[in-house]
Amino acid sequence: MGLFDYFNANRKSAEVAKERLSILIARDKIQRNRPSFLPQLQDELLAVIKKYVDISQDDISITLDRDADCEILELNIALPERACQREEKSAEPEPPREP
Amino acid sequence: MTKIIVVTSGKGGVGKTTTSAAFAMGLALEGYKTAVIDFDVGLRNLDLVMGCERRVVYDFVNVINKEARLNQALIRDKRTENLYILPASQTKDKESLTMEGVEGVLEELKASFDYIVCDSPAGIEHGAFMAMYFADEALVVTNPEISSVRDSDRILGLLASKTKRVVENRTPVKEHLLLTRYSPERVLKGEMLSVKDIQEILSIPLLGVIPESEAVLTASNQGVPVIANSSSEAGMAYHDCVARFLGEDVEMRFIDPKKKSIFSKFFGGN
Numbered sequence: 001m002g003l004f005d006y007f008n009a010n011r012k013s014a015e016v017a018k019e020r021l022s023i024l025i026a027r028d029k030i031q032r033n034r035p036s037f038l039p040q041l042q043d044e045l046l047a048v049i050k051k052y053v054d055i056s057q058d059d060i061s062i063t064l065d066r067d068a069d070c071e072i073l074e075l076n077i078a079l080p081e082r083a084c085q086r087e088e089k090s091a092e093p094e095p096p097r098e099p
Numbered sequence: 100m101t102k103i104i105v106v107t108s109g110k111g112g113v114g115k116t117t118t119s120a121a122f123a124m125g126l127a128l129e130g131y132k133t134a135v136i137d138f139d140v141g142l143r144n145l146d147l148v149m150g151c152e153r154r155v156v157y158d159f160v161n162v163i164n165k166e167a168r169l170n171q172a173l174i175r176d177k178r179t180e181n182l183y184i185l186p187a188s189q190t191k192d193k194e195s196l197t198m199e200g201v202e203g204v205l206e207e208l209k210a211s212f213d214y215i216v217c218d219s220p221a222g223i224e225h226g227a228f229m230a231m232y233f234a235d236e237a238l239v240v241t242n243p244e245i246s247s248v249r250d251s252d253r254i255l256g257l258l259a260s261k262t263k264r265v266v267e268n269r270t271p272v273k274e275h276l277l278l279t280r281y282s283p284e285r286v287l288k289g290e291m292l293s294v295k296d297i298q299e300i301l302s303i304p305l306l307g308v309i310p311e312s313e314a315v316l317t318a319s320n321q322g323v324p325v326i327a328n329s330s331s332e333a334g335m336a337y338h339d340c341v342a343r344f345l346g347e348d349v350e351m352r353f354i355d356p357k358k359k360s361i362f363s364k365f366f367g368g369n
């Protein structure tokens with residue numbers, strides 16, 4: 001695909017704008033409604049995992065996502081190569097919580 | 100009961116001051132005693148749009164600091180009865196707007212005014228926060244542009260959480276969407292977000308749509324709020340907004356492209 005294909009002449013720019021905005025605003029809302037305990041939860045998890053595997057702050061990420069009408073708390077921990085064959089391991093999402 | 104209306108947007112340059120001036124004059128023309136306050140400390144320009152810059156002696160911050168009395172700082176509009184302007188300070192910094200100071204001035208105004216219109220500065224910092232904190236209703240000024248719509252959404256979040264009405268557990272600030280600088284022609288061509296798109300995304304009631312209009316610049320050149328130009332589309336659109344705000348049922352105008360001819364309408368030409 002050439003660079004110029006990004007300016008898709010067949011697609012109205014207003015349509016593109018609306019699509020981008022809808023996604024953007026949904027994400028902003030999630031950020032805004034993020035429970036304030038997330039950073040602390042991340043710190044504490046890091047402390048526990050560090051007892052067993054050598055990881056740093058950057059290797060662990062917690063995101064809260066909204067899917068249709070349920071919220072998903074997603075925990076991602078990137079383990080160093082030696083500790084694990086796979087680069088990344090995802091924990092099971094928690095059951096949906098009330099917003 | 101006096102109503103405090105904040106004109107806010109988050110994003111800069113979308114038409115807050117233009118709207119504050121027009122709306123305040125519109126309310127005054129309907130017979131309501133109205134004060135319009137410039138909260139943009141350091142960058143005042145409501146006085147320019149209202150055409151009273153040469154009559155500014157004292158300002159909002161002087162009153163807060165008790166260097167002047169309120170009625171020394173209020174400027175009476177020469178054209179419209181019932182309309183008064185409280186200019187912002189050009190020299191002080193935004194922190195001069197203390198919570199107690201602002202509340203004191205608003206309380207004093209409440210004793211004799213029906214409406215107080217607060218022209219918010221751009222951003223979501225202290226000045227914008229002070230302008231919205233005491234509001235009963237909000238005009239959320241939005242341009243049909245991604246960044247403006249996003250910022251409006253941000254402001255709606257603040258209105259719903261960081262205002263006195265919310266803190267005191269009263270009914271939240273009543274929000275009105277005011278779409279400005281709208282070009283129906285560009286919307287038709289698919290080059291601009293439509294009223295419907297924006298309303299869907301922000302989901303607050305639409306107060307009105309102000310079309311992109313050359314009359315706005317002309318009006319600000321002359322120091323006359325554009326609502327005074329009753330033959331301009333923007334002037335008429337602001338007039339409609341004020342009427343709707345006061346509870347009248349007025350049909351939306353200027354949201355469809357101007358019809359070229361009856362033939363193009365019936366035979367599907369452009």
Ligand SMILES: Nc1ncnc2c1ncn2[C@@H]1O[C@H](COP(=O)(O)OP(=O)(O)OP(=O)(O)O)[C@@H](O)[C@H]1O
Pocket residue numbers: 108110111112113114115116117118139219220221279280281309310311312313315316319333
């Ligand atoms: N409906 C309109 N049609 C054309 N131009 C407009 C319209 N509304 C506002 N403008 C122009 O947009 C510019 C910004 O307007 P204005 O000063 O009212 O915005 P603002 O939101 O108060 O800006 P700031 O955030 O800097 O306070 C001005 O030059 C004004 O003339």
Ligand SMILES: [Mg+2]
Pocket residue numbers: 115116117139144218219220
């Ligand atoms: Mg302004």
